[in-house]
Amino acid sequence: MTYIPLEFYLIVSAVLFVIGACGFLARRNALIALMSIELMLNAVNLTLVAFNRWLGDNHVGQMFAFFIIAVAAAEAAVGLAIVVAMFRLKKTVLTDTADLLKH
């Protein structure tokens, strides 16, 4: 094959998003759940950049990807602070143990 069409990027992005979503739903370690969120954000970024390359008149898609990277960095920082606070309280980071409001 002498070229890579747009669809290949979208397929890679969709596969990454599904992997991230399944990881977020199935893993009980809060750290790995946060990493799965990062995977999903990266998949969305890849879609944005691929479509921006397809509609090459402006750079709005890449600008959106920039903002998503900034939001992901803020989200990772706040999420990890919550994980540290939870570890201080429960001595574990398994999400099953975060059931304070159930009892």
Place this chain on the structure above:
Amino acid sequence: MSALGIGLFWLSALLAIAGGLGTVAAKSAIRSAMSLLVTILGIAGLYITLSAQLLAAVQIIVYAGAVVVLFVFVIMLIGGRGTEPGGRDDTRRTRAVATALFALVSAGALVLIGRAGIGGPHVFERPRPEFGSVYALGRTLFTDGVFAFELVGVLLLVAIVGVMAIGRARRAAVLPAPTANQEGSAS
């Protein structure tokens, strides 16, 4: 697209998907973090094949340089003690659930794609020479997106304050404050 670009696409796509699988399937959190790093490098390679060079550099700097390091730092603080499964041996059930979810979503996506049809390969045209350059992207960022850019600055400031508020150790609850101590001894 040159042969080098096609090779970079396949290599990066393979790295990204293998890293993603490793991230969600690894047993220990540190292996997940290293797999996430592989995914991020793969996505940066895909950005380069999409002639988004600045975004590839930012991806490496922000994700590999800051976010993954933050994850590794927290794993180091917590240690292996907090991240191991707590006694109950139900990882097999968790994996079965994950596999079933993955198969279900994949089948649904295939059905949707099969019904809608892809509609022929969309081949990229050759980009303009300045596409993806720092000048062109910076111009968009500081004209069309300048308001959002300023708001991102506010967001990062709020995130810093929030992290400090959440992560601070509440020593006042453990040790009585000096004034309270004096009052307690007086009474």
